[in-house]
Amino acid sequence: MQLLGLLALLITSASVTEAQITIPIQRKGENLTALDYLKIANTRHKLGIKGLKDHRSTSLVNWQNALYTAQVTIGNNQVFNVDLDTGSSDIWLRGPACNGPSVNIADSTLSNTGKTFSDAYGDGSKISGIIYHGPVTLGGVTATLDFGVTTSESGMTGPFDGLWGLGFSLLNSIDFNTAKGNFIGAAGIGGFAFYFSNYADKDTGELTINGVDTTKYVGAVQWVPLTTLAYWQFSVVGGSFVINGVSIPMTGSSAIADTGTTLMIVPTAVAAKLNAAIGASAANSQGFSPISCSLTGPSITVNIGNSTIVVTPKQYVFQNGGSCVSGIVGGGANPDYIFGDVFLRAAYTVFDVTNKRVGFAQAIHPGSAVPVPSVPAPTKTSSAIVNKSTSVPPSPTTKATTVPKTTSVPPSTSPVTTKVTCAHDKCVIGPYLKAACDPCVALIVAKDAYCGVVTWDSTCVKEVKAICGIKC
Incomplete structure (x- = not known):
């Protein structure tokens, strides 16, 4: 069966895939507080573990009061605000024994499985609880599966009621108890896309399921194949950052696109070069580089494969009370990258579940001109900047959507082939x-x-x- 056939199978096997759905998301919090270096240092787990099934520690990396949430429904119309995290696969909500809005476990549509779960996160926080079974809904897309309800939380603070993982099943700490794995599989989701507002402008964004909103980006979506089906992980070999015409190569080989991470985390040596080039000071004891709040620094052109994304000061400068810091931080000796919200605000990002790839296009932000990429000197243009691909038009049978000017996730037009020798x-x-x-x-x-x-x-x-x- 070819990939196009698999897409067709998904569409016929789950009614939720017949329409595109857009869900508003909201950034919680005004300023970034509690700058906690542990939340950076321990993110090495994400790229140090390649998605082994027995791994039980994931990294939820977001500064306190600075994350995007969406409304979801559990059971019989119980509504919660959850952190949408492509770097996790689990779903859990706060229980009655914990602070904040909690799940009504007496809901007749929910059943106690008698099983327990626990998770330890990269910032040192821990949770544990009981696994329940019942209907869960995100933006009108419903699946019936197992999810966690916490009975104990340690160090888990923030303006959210739980976690909603959008990663692959290899990351699960909770067995979803469905024939098709996690929420994405059980709900028959073929793909989804994220749009985030600039940090300096607004507190909103959107998640589009089974489609893309073409009003939110310019140019064609450029695709990068995944290198593992755990995190949304892809190769950055040959990639680079360009600032004021100076190219800074991406060392290492891998990166993940992670909506659960606020920052852009890169190898420490690369972070030092990037921050120096944008006018930030050397990293302090917490790992953050102070920077001017004027938002007048240079843009950063990020080249990955055929994709060219420009990150502006509105996206990489973070307020912390009356001062500001760069959202680019070092991840220690780890050679890999986590592209969190700093990058994802600049890139309209499409997570193509069916075709196992991630796509990037330059996001459009109201009131801001479309940024112009910086080309490295001399005048020879980097091959990573040249647009070598074209967008794939939507299927003529695509049904009307609830969102104006959206198109379906472009499918692959040919089978995937490889010329790699695996020694x-x-x-x-x-x-x-x-x-x-x-x-x-x-x-x-x-x-x-x-x-x-x-x-x-x-x-x-x-x-x-x-x-x-x-x-x-």
Whole structure:
């Protein structure tokens, strides 16, 4: 079955995929407080763990009072504001024993499974509780599955009532107890897209399910294939940052697009170069670089594959009371990247579940001119800046949507092929392959989903089968 066929299967098997839905999201909090370096240092877990099933520690990285939430419904019309996190797969809500709005566990549509769960987050906070089973709804999209209700919380503060994971099933701490895995699979969601307002302008944004809002970006969505089906992780090999014509290469190999992270976290050496180039001071003891609040600094052009996104001061400067800090921070010796809200405010970001890829386009913000990319000197144009692809038009059978001027998530137009040779001596970690073997790693991590769906390179498939015993 080709990928287009899989998309068609999803559309026919779940009614929720027949219409595009847009959900408003809201940023909570006025200023950034409690600058806690632990929330940065421990994010290394996200990129240090490649999505192994037995991993039980994820990183919820958001400064207190500075996160985006959306309204969801649990059970019989119980409404909560949750943190939407593409860096997690779990769903949990606060229970009666914890502070804030809590789930009414006496709801007749909910049942206690008798099972328990626990999670430890990168900032040192911990939760534990009981797993319930029942209907959960996000923007009119409903699935019946297992979710957590907390009975104990430690260090878990913030203006939200729970967590709603939009990652892949390999990240689960809670078994959703559905035939199709987590919420995305159980609800038949083929893809979704995020739009965030500038930090300095407004406190709003939107999540569009099964489509894109073409009024929110310019140019074509440029696609990057995923290198693993745990986080929304992709390769940054050959990528770069350009500031005032000076190119700063992206060291390392991998990055994740993570709505659960406020900052843009990069290798410490890269962070020092970027912050110096935008006029920020050296990092303080907490890991943050003070910067002028004037919003007059240079823009940062981010080149990933064929995608070129311009990040402006309105997106990378954060207020902290009467002073400001850069939203670009170092993640220690870890060579990889977490593209949080700093980047995602600049990029209209499409998470294509069906085709296992993420797409970026320059976001449009009211009252702000479309930023112009910075080209590195000399005059030779970087190949990463040249637009080498075109957008895929929506299917002519796409139904009307509740959002004006939206289109369906563009499907792949051809089977995925690879010319990568997966050498045994450098690719194997237990049953998984290193991301250096991209895109073979995706075939291993999701072998059941990919068997018969993509076209494998003959060399790769031979070695993959030999190493891991894959049978399609």
